[in-house]
Amino acid sequence: MSTPDMFLKAQHQIExxxxxxxxxxxxxxxxxxxxxxGAHYSSQRHYDFGSGDHSGVSALSAWIKHRLxxxxxxxxxxxxxxxxxxxxxxxxxxFWRSYFKxxxxxxxxxWRSYQNNLELKLESLxxxxxxxxxxxxxIDGRTGIACFDHWCSELKSKGYLHNHARMWFASIWIFTLxxxxxxxxxxxxxxxxxxxxxxxxxxxxxxxGLHTKxxxxxxxxxxxxxxxxxxxxxxxxxxxTAEPLVEKVDHPTVLLPPIQAMPEGDxxxxxxxxxxxxxxxxxxTPAGVxxxxxxxQSRQSQQVQSFEYGAVADAISRFPKKIATVTAAQDWTxxxxxxxxxxxxxxxxxxxxxxxxxxxxxxxxxxxxxxxxINLYQHQRTYDILTWxxxxxxxxxxxxxxxxxxxxxxx
Numbered sequence: 192m193s194t195p196d197m198f199l200k201a202q203h204q205i206e207x208x209x210x211x212x213x214x215x216x217x218x219x220x221x222x223x224x225x226x227x228x229g230a231h232y233s234s235q236r237h238y239d240f241g242s243g244d245h246s247g248v249s250a251l252s253a254w255i256k257h258r259l260x261x262x263x264x265x266x267x268x269x270x271x272x273x274x275x276x277x278x279x280x281x282x283x284x285x286f287w288r289s290y291f292k293x294x295x296x297x298x299x300x301x302w303r304s305y306q307n308n309l310e311l312k313l314e315s316l317x318x319x320x321x322x323x324x325x326x327x328x329x330i331d332g333r334t335g336i337a338c339f340d341h342w343c344s345e346l347k348s349k350g351y352l353h354n355h356a357r358m359w360f361a362s363i364w365i366f367t368l369x370x371x372x373x374x375x376x377x378x379x380x381x382x383x384x385x386x387x388x389x390x391x392x393x394x395x396x397x398x399x400g401l402h403t404k405x406x407x408x409x410x411x412x413x414x415x416x417x418x419x420x421x422x423x424x425x426x427x428x429x430x431x432t433a434e435p436l437v438e439k440v441d442h443p444t445v446l447l448p449p450i451q452a453m454p455e456g457d458x459x460x461x462x463x464x465x466x467x468x469x470x471x472x473x474x475x476t477p478a479g480v481x482x483x484x485x486x487x488q489s490r491q492s493q494q495v496q497s498f499e500y501g502a503v504a505d506a507i508s509r510f511p512k513k514i515a516t517v518t519a520a521q522d523w524t525x526x527x528x529x530x531x532x533x534x535x536x537x538x539x540x541x542x543x544x545x546x547x548x549x550x551x552x553x554x555x556x557x558x559x560x561x562x563x564x565i566n567l568y569q570h571q572r573t574y575d576i577l578t579w580x581x582x583x584x585x586x587x588x589x590x591x592x593x594x595x596x597x598x599x600x601x602x
Contacts, residue, residue, distance in 0.1 A: 204246055205240070205244045205246060206244060206245055206246035207243045207244065207245065208220060208243075208245045208250040210250075210253050210350070210351065210384060210498065211501070212253075212257070212259070212497070212498045212499075212500075212501030212502040212504075212505060213259065213501065213502075213505045214254075214259045214260060214467070214468070214505055214506075216254070216259075217251065217254030217259045217260040218260060220249075220250065220251060220254065221249075221251060221254075221260060221264070221265060221268055222268075224249045224250070224251070225268050225269055225272050226272055228249070228269045228272065228273055228278050228281040229272075229273040229277040229278050229281075230277065231247075232247070232248070232249070232278075232280060232281045233280040233281075235247030235248075236248055236280065236281075236284075237355050237418050238355075238418050238419075238420060239353040239355050239356045239418060239419050240419075240420060241419075241422060242341075242345045242348075242349060243349070245353075248353065248354070249281065249284075250351070251265065252288075252385035253351070253384045253385040253498060255285075255288065255385070256288075256384075256385045256386070256387050257464055257465070257466075257467050257498070257499070257502040258465065258466040258467055258468045258542070259467045259468065259502055259505065259506070260468070261468055261471065261572075261574070262285055262288075262289065262574050263574050263600060265285055266282065266285060266597065266600070266602060267602060269281060269282060270597070270602050275594065275597070279593075282593065282597075283590060283593070286578065286586075286589060286590070286593060286596075287390075287586065288387065288390050289574070289575070289578040289579070289582070289589075290578070290581075290582045290586050290589050291387070291389040291390040291393045291394070291582075292387070292389045292390070292545050292575070292579070292582075293575070293578055293579030293580075293581075293582030293589075294389070294393065294582040294583070295388070295389040295392065295393060295545070295546055296389075296447060296545055296546060296579060296582075297444050297445055297446075297447060297579070297582065297583060298442045298443070298444060298445070299445060299546055300440070300442045300443065301392065301393070301396070301442045302388065302389075302392060302546040302547075304438075304440060304442070305373060305376070305392050308371075308373050309373040309374070309376075309377055312371045312373050312374050313374070313377075322370070322371075325368060325369075325370060326370055326374060329343070329364065329368055329370060329375075329378075330343065330378055331343070332344045332347075334368065335428075336363060336367070336425050336428050336429070337423055337425065338359065338415055338419065338422075338423035338425055339359075339360060339363050339364075339425075341423070342356050342359070342360050343360075346360075346378075346379070346382050346383070347382055347492070350382055350383060350384035350492065350494040350495060350498070351383065351384060351385065352383070355418055357379070357394065358394075358398060358408055358410070359410040359414075359415055360375075361375055361394070361395050361398040361399075361408075362398050362407075362408050362409055362410035362433070363410050363429060363430075365395075365398060365399050365433075365436070366407075366409060366410075366429075366430040366432070366433045366434075367410075367428070367429050367430040372395050372396070372398075372399045372401075372436065373395075375395060376391055376392055376395040377490075379391050379395070380491075381490055381491055381492055381495070382492045382494070382495065383495070384494055384495055384498040386495065387547075388545070388546055388547030388548070389545060389546065389547070399435070399436040400433070400435025400436050401435075401436050401437075401438060403585065404435070405435045406435070407433035407434075407435050407436075408433070409430070409431075409432070409433040410429055411429065412424055412425045412426045412427075412428070412429060444583060447579060447580075450571050450576065451568050451569055451570070451571070453474070453540060453568055453570060454538045454540065454566070454568055456536070456538065457477075457478040457534065457535065457536040457538065458477055458478060458534075458536055458538040458539065458540045458568075459477060459478060459479045459480070459481060459527075459530055459531050459534045459536055459538065459539045459540070460473060460477035460479070460480045460481070460510075460539075460540055460541070461481050461482075461483060461527070461539050461540065461541035462480065462481070462482045462483075462503055462506045462507060462517075462541070462542075463482075463483055463484075463503070463541060463542070463544065463549045463553075464484060464485075464499040464502055464503055464549060465542060465544055465545065465547075465549045466541075466542030466572075467502045467503060467505065467506035468506070469506065469541075469542060470509060470510075472542070472570050472572065473540060473570075476511075477510070477514070477534075477540070478514070478534035478535060478536050479514045479515075479530055479531075479533060479534030479536070480507060480510045480514055480515035480516070481515075481516060481517075481518075481526065481527065481530040482503040482504065482506065482507045482515070482516070482517030482518070483503075483517075483518065483519070483520060483523055483526060483527070483552070484496075484499055484500055484503055484517070484518070484519040484520075485499075485519065485548050485549070485552065486519055486520060486521040500517070500519070503517050504517050514534070516530070522555070522556070523552045523553065523555070523556045524555070524556040524559045524560065527539060527556055527560060527565070528560065528563060528565065531565050537564050537565045537566060538565070538566055538568065539560070539565060539566070539567045539568065540568045540570060541553070541567070541568070541569055541570070542569065542570055542572070543569040543570055543571045543572070543575070544569065553567070553569075573600070574600065577596045577599055577600065578596060581596075
């Protein structure tokens with residue numbers, strides 16, 4: 192008897208999601224999903240029903256990642272339809288992303304180490320022909336493992352994968368294909384429209400046994416068969432063991448930076464792909480609005496670049512056209528200086544950035560801005576302040592505080 196015959200297939204109605212990079216599309220998706228954020232989500236969330244069928248999950252991550260809709264909006268909407276107990280599984284998933292962000296902000300050497308090792312792994316592909324061949328087969332979806340090859344194609348064509356598929360994919364990449372986890376994490380970050388530096392990096396490390404030291408995630412044929420509803424069953428193709436990865440460096444905890452007070456008087460508002468809901472924290476009307484994106488020649492896929500541009504453009508559209516513009520730039524210093532001069536102000540306000548490409552651009556520009564008398568202020572959202580203080584160790588510490596955080600948010 193094959194594995195799919197050993198379980199009852201999950202019953203569901205096919206539901207597709209159109210990932211339009213606008214706030215309106217995110218709100219519409221939230222409205223469509225929220226009634227199912229309770230028992231339905233708890234029972235269906237592990238099922239990957241196939242490419243384009245997102246009936247078991249919220250599929251809100253792309254809008255959350257760019258904060259076209261905020262975590263607070265999602266929590267508020269959910270708790271108007273369900274009590275905390277009924278919706279706790281979904282609410283925990285909202286907080287998982289916050290946990291990853293807060294944890295990596297307090298362990299920044301993890302990101303730096305990943306970036307350094309990634310460059311070394313990419314360079315080594317030039318000399319290690321066997322690894323290069325295996326890597327090319329993996330990213331081209333030519334491994335012969337049907338489920339893995341399907342997810343590879345889905346990722347590149349849709350820019351999205353079910354979370355369970357991401358876990359299976361990462362496990363097969365690390366333990367069956369024996370490829371460096373850094374290359375897999377980079378492949379995801381290149382193609383995922385909801386790709387977040389912290390969540391992506393730490394999820395891959397978790398699968399490999401680096402985040403929770405010694406604890407790995409091993410994909411198995413029976414589990415894949417069950418939660419793909421019998422679509423795949425890679426019997427005899429997957430590693431049966433998962434030896435934890437090890438690293439020779441420790442990642443010390445660092446203090447979060449102090450919260451900045453926002454300036455008085457005129458300011459230039461900077462909108463980045465990290466936060467496209469600036470109107471919820473600014474005061475008054477900015478003297479100018481500038482949307483900035485990483486350069487077009489970055490290693491991101493066209494889908495990722497298009498979603499980021501669309502998200503920032505949508506955020507910009509909520510301000511008067513005469514003061515707002517959006518552009519991509521290799522060096523953000525020059526457009527920031529020009530926009531500040533045009534707005535007649537030496538103050539720039541933006542949402543606080545977290546480790547990743549956007550933060551790298553701002554870090555590089557900040558000293559030069561200060562050199563010409565322009566001050567950069569990064570606003571820290573209350574939601575992040577409340578959650579990150581508990582993101583110092585494992586998720587359980589934050590999980591225990593969820594009721595308190597919700598109370599402090601006014602829910």
